[in-house]
Amino acid sequence: MRRRLKLKSKTLKQLLSGPYLFWAVAFIIIPLVMIFYYGLTTPEGTFTFTNVAKITTPENLKALGLALLLSFISTAICLLLAYPLAIILTGMNVNQNSFVVLIFILPMWMNFLLRTMAWQNLLEKNGVINIVLEFLHLPALEIINTPAAIILGMVYNFLPFMVLPIYNVLSKIDKDVINAAKDLGANPLQTFLRVTLPLSRPGIISGITMVFVPALTTFVISDLLGGSKILLIGNVIEQEFKQGSNWHVGSGLSLVLMVFIILSMALIAKYDKDGEGNSF
Numbered sequence: 001m002r003r004r005l006k007l008k009s010k011t012l013k014q015l016l017s018g019p020y021l022f023w024a025v026a027f028i029i030i031p032l033v034m035i036f037y038y039g040l041t042t043p044e045g046t047f048t049f050t051n052v053a054k055i056t057t058p059e060n061l062k063a064l065g066l067a068l069l070l071s072f073i074s075t076a077i078c079l080l081l082a083y084p085l086a087i088i089l090t091g092m093n094v095n096q097n098s099f100v101v102l103i104f105i106l107p108m109w110m111n112f113l114l115r116t117m118a119w120q121n122l123l124e125k126n127g128v129i130n131i132v133l134e135f136l137h138l139p140a141l142e143i144i145n146t147p148a149a150i151i152l153g154m155v156y157n158f159l160p161f162m163v164l165p166i167y168n169v170l171s172k173i174d175k176d177v178i179n180a181a182k183d184l185g186a187n188p189l190q191t192f193l194r195v196t197l198p199l200s201r202p203g204i205i206s207g208i209t210m211v212f213v214p215a216l217t218t219f220v221i222s223d224l225l226g227g228s229k230i231l232l233i234g235n236v237i238e239q240e241f242k243q244g245s246n247w248h249v250g251s252g253l254s255l256v257l258m259v260f261i262i263l264s265m266a267l268i269a270k271y272d273k274d275g276e277g278n279s280f
Helices: 003-041 050-056 059-093 099-110 110-122 130-136 147-170 175-183 188-199 201-217 220-225 234-241 246-269
Strands: none
Touching: 003 050, 003 099, 003 246, 050 059, 050 246, 059 147, 059 234, 099 147, 099 220, 110 130, 110 147, 110 220, 147 220, 175 188, 188 201, 201 246, 220 234, 220 246, 234 246
């Protein structure tokens, strides 16, 4: 009887996992296989590393270097803004369903393109911000179509992905541990450096990964806020696929970016083994 129940339970699990397996194969494994195929072959179908080596051209190296620089800056700004915000949210003892947390989650529910276009309307020469500055007899803000505008767009779009993992970890820290450190004579700075910061490391690593990787690969933000004048590596790949119709070179450059994704996954696997930094 028990054996039959186990067999039925196993069969039921296999049936329920079927749709997820189909989804993984159709939309994850097959696209990855196609990227590897196109990236490592010529239009004639012969094996080659030429497509991957295209990253070494001056134009592509410049685009990759600029993308790395802007991603590092935006990730650092997000971290500097997100950590104090997460500490404030934790100190307010709000739960995950509170209105305050909803404010940070709400932008993630909006369309990414609409959020970026909204900033384009705000920052352009005749945009809302400059209209207000002109009314106040202040100098206009010349920021649109510059790297600063792209960084601002990255920070706005990806800040929630930094706040939520850090808040999720900080909210799980046992208050008795903090109080024990204080009872042992640690001042607030020592308590933060020796207790709070090390315990929140999984959330920090997860947040950095969730911001840096999409910032590195983005092309929409640089297109809209950079006026298509500032090319990042994401824009180069997009152009190879859409304008040049060169799937082989585009896939080869995408394989280079996969290296950064794999490194980020390795960081999470090392420093967040229990998944404590996952957003809720």
